[in-house]
Amino acid sequence: MISALQNPYLVKLYGFCVEGDHLLLIYEYLENNSLARALFEEHQIKLDWSTRQKICVGIARGLAYLHEESRLKFVHRDIKATNVLLDTNLDPKISDFGLAKLDEEDNTHISTRIAGT
Known part of the structure; x- marks a missing residue:
């Protein structure tokens, strides 16, 4: 289902491999790592306000x-x-769909159950 999601703001899933109980997902490579690294690490990328927006x-x-x-x-x-x-251009792409949930038509997106960090 993840590979069916095609949008410039989502990380592309190129393929996967299942061997026994091991699963390997192959995503596109993004040169500038995570937003967290850009914001919080010592050798961070300088993000001006227009880039942040x-x-x-x-x-x-x-x-x-x-x-x-x-x-x-x-x-x-x-x-x-x-x-x-x-x-490369500091365009964001959402990744890590491990906790994602398929939204069923009759259910609201609002949930009080704890998920994630």
């Missing part, structure tokens, strides 16, 4: 696609700076 808007567009625009509706449930990756 572009990143925030990109994350919002990715979430809007997941919630409203894609054929399959997903709720990510673990959005944080380490799960947003940055490409």
Whole structure:
């Protein structure tokens, strides 16, 4: 299902391999690592305010696609700076769909159950 999600603000899944109880997912490579690294680590990328705004808007567009625009509706449930990756142009891409939940039509996206970190 993850490979069916095609959006510029979501990390692309190229393939997978299952061997016994081991699962390997192959995603696209993003040169600038995570948003967390860009914001919080010592040798961080300098993010001016227009770049920060572009990143925030990109994350919002990715979430809007997941919630409203894609054929399959997903709720990510673990959005944080380490799960947003940055490409060469510092465009954001949402990653780590390990806690994502397929949204069923008659259920609301609001949940009181704890999930993620």
